[in-house]
Amino acid sequence: MSGRARELLRELVAIPSTSGDEAAVAEFAAATLSAAGLEVRRIGNCVVARLARGGGPSFLLFSHLDTVPVGEGWTHAPTGEGWADGRLHGRGANDAKASAAAMMTALIEEARQPCGEAGELLLALNANEETDNSGMRAVLAELGLPDGAVCGEPTGLEVVRAQAGLALLSAVWTGRSCHAAHVARAEHGNALLLAASEIAYLPRFLSPGAEHPLLGASTIAPTVFQAGKRHNLVPDRAELVFDCRLAPPHDAARARDVVAERLPTAEVRITSERLKPFETAEDHPLVRAALGAAGRARATGSMTLSDMALLTGVPAVKCGPGDTARSHTPDEFVLADELDAGVRFYRSLIPAALAALATTETPR
Numbered sequence: 001m002s003g004r005a006r007e008l009l010r011e012l013v014a015i016p017s018t019s020g021d022e023a024a025v026a027e028f029a030a031a032t033l034s035a036a037g038l039e040v041r042r043i044g045n046c047v048v049a050r051l052a053r054g055g056g057p058s059f060l061l062f063s064h065l066d067t068v069p070v071g072e073g074w075t076h077a078p079t080g081e082g083w084a085d086g087r088l089h090g091r092g093a094n095d096a097k098a099s100a101a102a103m104m105t106a107l108i109e110e111a112r113q114p115c116g117e118a119g120e121l122l123l124a125l126n127a128n129e130e131t132d133n134s135g136m137r138a139v140l141a142e143l144g145l146p147d148g149a150v151c152g153e154p155t156g157l158e159v160v161r162a163q164a165g166l167a168l169l170s171a172v173w174t175g176r177s178c179h180a181a182h183v184a185r186a187e188h189g190n191a192l193l194l195a196a197s198e199i200a201y202l203p204r205f206l207s208p209g210a211e212h213p214l215l216g217a218s219t220i221a222p223t224v225f226q227a228g229k230r231h232n233l234v235p236d237r238a239e240l241v242f243d244c245r246l247a248p249p250h251d252a253a254r255a256r257d258v259v260a261e262r263l264p265t266a267e268v269r270i271t272s273e274r275l276k277p278f279e280t281a282e283d284h285p286l287v288r289a290a291l292g293a294a295g296r297a298r299a300t301g302s303m304t305l306s307d308m309a310l311l312t313g314v315p316a317v318k319c320g321p322g323d324t325a326r327s328h329t330p331d332e333f334v335l336a337d338e339l340d341a342g343v344r345f346y347r348s349l350i351p352a353a354l355a356a357l358a359t360t361e362t363p364r
Contacts, residue, residue: 009101013080013090019066019130036108045127046135056119057357063099063152064129067092073330086336095327098334099152099320102342117354136307148315148357151308154322159290162214162301165277167252169242171266177236192227195238208254212247214301220244248279275309285356286315293348
């Protein structure tokens with residue numbers, strides 16, 4: 001099992017797959033899963049494999065095949081140089097092709113078992129996770145929502161049951177422009193100064209309420225300010241963008257209300273709220289099954305985003321091999337022992353998750 005997963009990961013890392021350019025790696029993943037006898041289909045550059053055994057709940061394993069751009073500062077080949085001293089360097093080795101390789105290996109091994117828990121196993125290897133999450137949206141639009149799921153991301157095999165969401169707000173001040181040469185005589189309203197008179201009293205960040213026990217405080221941070229385009233024209237518009245990292249139960253509407261109260265002369269609106277805060281109850285059978293498979297006592301929370309944000313209402317956890325601190329860095333790597341442990345985790349989780357979901361409400 002270990003050798004198979006390691007070779008699979010080496011091949012995945014050797015295929016560049018910057019977000020939006022995943023066709024080659026998707027073709028390889030689809031061919032590998034098909035050769036193992038699984039039912040496979042492509043949804044754009046996403047790959048979906050299915051293994052069904054009679055009636056029962058549906059359980060989705062998902063990760064992503066795309067990566068961020070390589071960037072500067074590498075001392076190892078970004079497409080990998082093979083395993084050396086128990087580690088594999090390369091863009092995506094840690095985030096998140098290790099999870100993808102471990103999930104693929106686990107599902108192939110499960111398919112070779114003569115019998116198993118009743119239910120439907122689905123594996124989705126998504127495109128565009130690092131950009132706009134459109135791959136996961138396309139997969140869910142075609143498959144529908146599962147009864148439960150596990151998201152493969154580098155968590156060090158910590159079981160994550162709560163994930164912060166991301167919303168963006170825009171505060172706009174409207175004034176009246178005039179030529180800068182006539183400010184002493186012409187009627188005008190400088191939107192930049194209107195904005196500054198309120199922005200000056202903002203704290204480092206705002207928060208919409210009490211801290212989450214796993215994620216800490218929800219934060220609303222001003223990050224981008226724009227006013228004026230020419231030195232000789234008084235600006236009639238100023239805009240401040242807020243980055244909102246929201247823990248359950250806070251949402252974009254609550255964040256907007258908090259900002260609007262502090263900036264009474266601005267028009268505050270929500271510009272993005274697609275990545276919702278996510279949480280599965282601590283006592284849900286799927287969480288308990290994942291903790292057992294990972295050998296952990298308690299679940300944790302994560303401020304990093306993932307496709308799990310699109311599974312509102314579905315019991316799910318995030319758990320995978322690797323270390324989140326290595327993601328998006330030069331000389332990104334994963335350890336062989338981490339990958340092997342990831343395969344063991346998913347192999348253990350698959351039957352435990354199906355059994356756990358069978359005890360909950362009637363499957364969708």
